[in-house]
Amino acid sequence: MTEHSDIAVVDFFSRLLKEPQSSGPVEKPKVLVKEAELTLSAEQVGLQQLLSKVSAFDEKDEPPKEPSSPFTSSKSKPEIIVSDSTAKETETAADIGSEKSFLHQRLEGEFQALFFKVAGLTLAVPLVELGGIIHEVRVTHLPGQPTWIKGVMTHRDQKINVVDTAAWVMPEKYDANLQKQVDYRYVVLLQNSQWGLACEELLDAESINKEQVNWRVNTAKRPWLAGLVKKQMCGILDVGALIEQLSSQGHIAG
Amino acid sequence: MKIWTVANQKGGVGKTTTVVSLAGALVKQGKRVLVIDTDPHASLGYYLGIDSEEIPASLYNLFVEHQSLTESKIQAHIVPTSVDHLDLLPAAMALATIDRQLGHEDGMGLVLRNIIDNVSSSYDYAIIDCPPVLGVLMVNALAACEQVLIPVQTEFLALKGLDRMIKTLKLMDRTQQQQHRFIVIPTMFDKRTKASPLALRELQQSYSDHLWNGLIPIDTKFRDASLAHTPVSHCAPNSRGSVAYRRLLQFLDSERGVS
Structure with a gap:
């Protein structure tokens, strides 16, 4: 470690080891905010297949005609898709997103990511963009909300809108049968x-x-x-972009 | 109550094995032991046959609710293991988010100390398993203990990790204006290889003041013990590994070990 990094470490230690003077509420950490949404399919395909599919999407102005769901595609190979509901919003999200930095620009050379699974799909989230994890999904469903919102729950005195992730990423595949199979046990908080x-x-x-x-x-x-x-063959989420798209479609301030 | 933290910023050096083996040796002496897992990978729980993701609450919840900790709340998060008098405060993967969630708050390095203080009357020893990453959890583990045990695999790459760990301890001492007591424990010693004796010699030359004058040998019984989810002291009490940890315990409990 250099003298410079030593100072940073000592500063880190000083803050953490500071004896609390009062037990009043503590200011919440600041957030970087970004926006948008997610979707991708998941059985493990060859990496090249998956990557070329993504590249092909990116090279065109218009996305290829989307299958109605990643699981009902006429092609048998899994692919990354945008759900119908989200596709409608992509222009808005893109417009906003273009003014923001890309995730890879915000991250350090090496970073930690959490990998989680929903309905057979693996996703990764950089820890720096994660707000925490709740070990239960005890929600209250409110009428009038989009079907992909599982409900709301309270966590540390804050209202959390819990996304039914499978419904969000694969709306057409998410029939009553799949709904029965999906066993939500955690909530991954976004920033x-x-x-x-x-x-x-x-x-x-x-x-x-x-x-x-x-x-x-x-x-x-x-x-x-x-x-x-590449190694885990899964998508990595831009959490800020996801929040923006969820807020936009859920008509809820994120 | 004695509080030991087992730490090294290099992974795979035998931290969890050291925690479980010392705990096993202690309960064999009739002591009440609490082992605390601060590593989000939760290997300590898995070793003891407890899947942290299957239990309703963990150390993570205590960190999140650090402003309202009570003894009964903490006790509710502690789970018994299959070994009598050995309890576990389990980790959960969510602990990996603690740095981001709570790393900005003053005093967040003292949460574990507070937790242990609250249950100190129930145990004779607390042994803390540390993640190999310098962050809020490691700072908590170091701030809570009286003595740091640093297992070091007897090979050269591991020695590099030891330098880093000792540097961290010194920086922490500078902050806390205190001196951490630490003991370096050579582990996974394999006399059949060239690397192990060479690394041991290097340790003796560079860290003689802090080096335990024994070693933990390579022993397949450790693997058997982890498969059986019990400490090696219970699974193979007369094995070389078990005997070595008993010697280490004797040393740690002696005057020399605590000075």
Whole structure:
């Protein structure tokens, strides 16, 4: 460590080891905010197949004709798709997203990511963009909300809108049968927003080097999908972009 | 109550095995032991046959609710293991988010100390398993303990990790204006290789003041013990590994070990 980094470490220690003077409420950490949404399919295909599919999407102004769902596509191979509902919003999200930095620009060379699973789909979220994890999904369903909102719950005195992630990412595949199978056990909180993604399984938290991700260059059509983690063969989410799209479609301030 | 933290910024050096083996040796002596897992990978729980994702609450919840901790709330998060007098405060993967969630708050390095203070009358020993990453959790583990045990695999790459760990301890001492007591424990010693004796010699030359004068050998019984989800002291009490940890315990409980 250099003298400079020593000072940073000592500063870090000083803050953490400061004896509390009062037990009043503590200011919440600040958030970086970004926006948009997500979707991708998941059985494990060859990496090249998956990557070329993404590249092909990115190279065109218009996305290829989307299958109604990743699971009902006429092609048998899995692919990254945008759900009908989200596609409607992509222009708005893209417009906003173009003024923001890309996820790979915000991350350090090496960063930690949490991998989680929903309905057979693995997704990764950089820990720096994560607000926390709730170990239960106890929601109250409110009438009049989009079907992809599972409900609301209170966490640390804050209202959290819990996204039915499977319904959001694969709306047409998400029939009553799949709905019965999906067993949500956790909520992955997105930054300090009012949004959380319901998920079934937390897989691991791992360090990733930026070079281990195939970053998408043109994210105009799918700002939420920052890239693909090569080793785990899964999408990595731009949480800020996701929040913006959820807020926009859920008509709720994120 | 004695509080030991087992730490090294390099992974795979035998931290969890050291925690469980020392805990096993202690309960064999009739002590009441609490082991605390601060590593989001939750290997300590898995070792003891407890799947952290299957239990309703963990250390994570206590961190999140750190402003309203009570003894009964903490006790509700502690789970018994299959070994008598050995309890676990389990980790959960959500702990990986603690740095981002709470790393900005003053005093967040003292939460674990507060937790242990609250249950100190129930145990004779607390042994803390640390993640290999310098962050809020490691700072908590170091701030809470009286003594740091640093297992070091007897190979050269691991020695590099030891330098880093000791540097971290010194920086922390500078902040806290205190001196951490630490003991370096050579682990996974394999006399059949060239690397192990060489690394041990290097340790003796560079860290003689802090080096335990014994070693933990490679022993397949450790693997058997982890498969059986019990400490090696219970699974193979006469094995080389078990005997080595008993010696280490003797040393730690002696004057030399605590000075």
